[in-house]
Amino acid sequence: MSQQRLNVVVGVSGGIAAYKAVSVVRELVLAGHDVHVVATENALRFVGRPTLEAISRNPVHTELFDGVAEVRHVAIGQAADVIVVAPATANTIAKLAAGMADDLLGNTILASTAPVVIAPAMHTEMWQHPATVANVALLRERGVIVVGPESGRLTGQDTGPGRMSEPDDIAAAVIAAAGPRDLAGLRVVVSAGGTREPIDPVRFIGNRSSGRQGVEIAAAARDRGAEVVLVAAHLDVPPPTGIAVVETGTSEELRVAMLTEAARADIVVMAAAVADYRPQRVSGAKIKKESQGDELPLVLVRNPDILLELTQARRPGQTFVGFAAETETDPEALLGLARAKAARKGVDLLVVNRVGWEEGFGAETPNRVLMIDANGSECGEASGSKSAVASKVLDVVRNVRKQTSE
Numbered sequence: 001m002s003q004q005r006l007n008v009v010v011g012v013s014g015g016i017a018a019y020k021a022v023s024v025v026r027e028l029v030l031a032g033h034d035v036h037v038v039a040t041e042n043a044l045r046f047v048g049r050p051t052l053e054a055i056s057r058n059p060v061h062t063e064l065f066d067g068v069a070e071v072r073h074v075a076i077g078q079a080a081d082v083i084v085v086a087p088a089t090a091n092t093i094a095k096l097a098a099g100m101a102d103d104l105l106g107n108t109i110l111a112s113t114a115p116v117v118i119a120p121a122m123h124t125e126m127w128q129h130p131a132t133v134a135n136v137a138l139l140r141e142r143g144v145i146v147v148g149p150e151s152g153r154l155t156g157q158d159t160g161p162g163r164m165s166e167p168d169d170i171a172a173a174v175i176a177a178a179g180p181r182d183l184a185g186l187r188v189v190v191s192a193g194g195t196r197e198p199i200d201p202v203r204f205i206g207n208r209s210s211g212r213q214g215v216e217i218a219a220a221a222r223d224r225g226a227e228v229v230l231v232a233a234h235l236d237v238p239p240p241t242g243i244a245v246v247e248t249g250t251s252e253e254l255r256v257a258m259l260t261e262a263a264r265a266d267i268v269v270m271a272a273a274v275a276d277y278r279p280q281r282v283s284g285a286k287i288k289k290e291s292q293g294d295e296l297p298l299v300l301v302r303n304p305d306i307l308l309e310l311t312q313a314r315r316p317g318q319t320f321v322g323f324a325a326e327t328e329t330d331p332e333a334l335l336g337l338a339r340a341k342a343a344r345k346g347v348d349l350l351v352v353n354r355v356g357w358e359e360g361f362g363a364e365t366p367n368r369v370l371m372i373d374a375n376g377s378e379c380g381e382a383s384g385s386k387s388a389v390a391s392k393v394l395d396v397v398r399n400v401r402k403q404t405s406e
Contacts, residue, residue, distance in 0.1 A: 006033045006081040006178050009112075011105045012052070014042025016155050017087035017121035022047060023167035024086050024119075025055045028174065036061065036076060038105050040092075064104045076104075077112030082178035085109075087121035087164050090132050096144070097135035115177040117145045119170045124160035140241040145223055147173045147387060169385045176391050177223065182398055184225030189265040190218040191258055191272035193233035195251040199298065200283035207273045210236035213323075213367065214271035216390035218243055221267075224394060229265075231257045233272050251275050251303045262310050262318075267397060269321040270307045271351075278303055311346035319401050321393070322347040325355040339376040348374050348400050351393055371396050 008028050012021045021043075028035045035056045039049070044062065052060045061076060077083070085092060085105070092105070096118070101107045109116060118139065126132060127149060140146060148165030164170075192214020196204040211232065218230045219240040228243040233254050239245045246261065248254040251274045262268045277300035287296065311320050322345050328334040334354060342350035353369040368383040371393070379400070382392035 006175070007079055008033050008035045008174060008178075009076060009080040009083040009108060009114075010035055010037050010056070011083060011085035011088075011092075011108070012037060012039040012043040012047070013085060013087060013089045013092040013105065014040050014045060015087040015089040015121050016046060017164040018043050018046035020121075020164055020167055021086050022051055022055055024084070024170050024174075025052065027167050027171035029056060031171065031175065033175075034058070036080075038062070038076060038108050040103055040105055061104055064107060074107065074111040077108040077110070077114070080108075080112050080114040082115050082117065082174055083109055083112055084117040084119065084170065084174045086117075086119035086167075086170050088118035090120075090122045090126045090129070093118065093120060093132060093135050093139065097138045115143070115145065117147060117170070117174050117177050119147045119164050120149045120162070121164035122149075122162050123154055123158060124162045127162040137241060143242075145173060145177050148385075150385070165385060165387075169388045172384075172388050172391060176220075181225030183221055183267075183394070186226045186266040187229070187264060188218075188221040188226040188267045188269065189229045189231065189258070189261045190214050190221065190269040191231040191233070191254060192218065193235045194273040195233045195254055195275045196249055197251065197275045197278035197303075198282050199279050200285065200287045202286050205275060205277070205279065205300075206234070207275065209273035211272070212237050213386045213389065214269070215239060216386045217269055217271060217393060220387070220390040220394050221269075226267075229261050231261060231272070251278065251306070255304055255306045255309070258306055258310060259313070263313075266317065267319045267321070267401075268310060269323075269393075269397075270310070271321075271323045273325065274306055275303055277301060305345075307345050307347065314346075317405075319349070319397060319404070320345075320347045321349045321351065321397060324350055324352040326352060327355060329354065335370070335372075335378070338370065338372045342372045342374065342376060346374075348404070349379070349393075349397060369393070373400060 036058050037052045037056050037060045039062050049060045101110050150163045151161040152163040193211035194207040194209035196206040198204045218228050222228045231246045233248045246257045248257050280299040280301045307322050324341050338352040350372045351369050367389045371380040373379045380396040382389045
């Protein structure tokens with residue numbers, strides 16, 4: 001975490017996940033930051049003022065008309081380096097989107113020019129309601145950083161998206177939001193998703209990649225000030241706002257898009273899962289089982305190596321990041337595969353993670369990656385949410401660029 005001491009305002013709104021706000025405050029305090037809690041009245045129904053004051057080591061502010069002589073309803077926001085709202089309920093998100101200031105939290109945010117991070121927490125139906133979807137999209141457009149929510153067990157027996165992200169992931173996002181915009185002025189191109197190779201008009205060869213990790217990298221690069229282009233192939237998640245999106249389907253379409261976009265890029269992140277093979281022949285009509293019998297032979301031909309083609313066309317100052325998904329379970333063998341691939345692809349950084357039936361592709365569970373530089377040396381690792389992994393990957397990319405420019 002950052003060594004700079006930050007003035008952090010933690011807004012706590014009235015949801016059951018308010019108990020997690022205590023851990024968010026604790027993470028930030030232990031990292032050496034000055035934390036001030038602004039809680040709504042309903043928030044204090046879920047977690048007590050003494051607890052928040054003991055953990056934050058500062059008085060908890062709740063009343064709009066307290067400290068009127070010192071104009072506290074404005075001063076707290078003006079002094080903040082970063083503001084986080086955790087949990088951010090559907091009601092609080094709606095009020096923020098409308099610019100309402102009927103309580104101290106709303107006033108604090110409106111009176112501040114600091115970065116704002118929200119960690120939504122609510123039932124799945126509330127999170128997916130068109131009103132909430134529109135409010136979150138509007139806040140993103142205004143530059144608000146949204147962390148989560150995750151999918152998991154909610155209040156009662158409910159399970160689904162709406163669970164507040166873990167406190168360490170939220171704290172990491174808060175510190176990153178207040179940090180320097182170290183990618184400002186750079187153009188970052190990220191590929192994400194999984195390509196599909198048609199067999200006939202209704203069938204294809206594909207993979208289980210959701211595109212979540214690539215999308216998070218694109219969003220993190222945007223938040224660090226970069227101009228971002230996302231080359232997307234069948235994403236299971238919506239692309240981030242505030243970036244350019246190029247839609248593709250097959251590996252050849254993705255290849256053409258990447259060659260075009262990478263030519264003007266400073267950083268290229270090849271996170272998409274690209275099919276290694278495609279059918280030699282594509283039927284123009286649906287293949288009928290009645291005419292094929294019990295077997296349907298498919299002849300597959302190899303697709304071009306897009307990443308290798310990109311690195312071979314590199315120009316000075318460009319940084320190339322590749323991803324490798326492997327099923328190897330032995331750590332040393334996995335490292336060997338990563339080193340060989342990094343050398344073969346000619347990348348500056350290779351991010352490798354283990355995948356299987358229950359991990360990696362398409363999973364909303366925490367991710368774990370190892371990073372290898374161009375010399376085959378381990379230069380970083382990351383674990384946690386895909387958002388946290390994205391932030392760490394970009395930290396390493398920044399360090400690699402710094403080393404190569406010296």
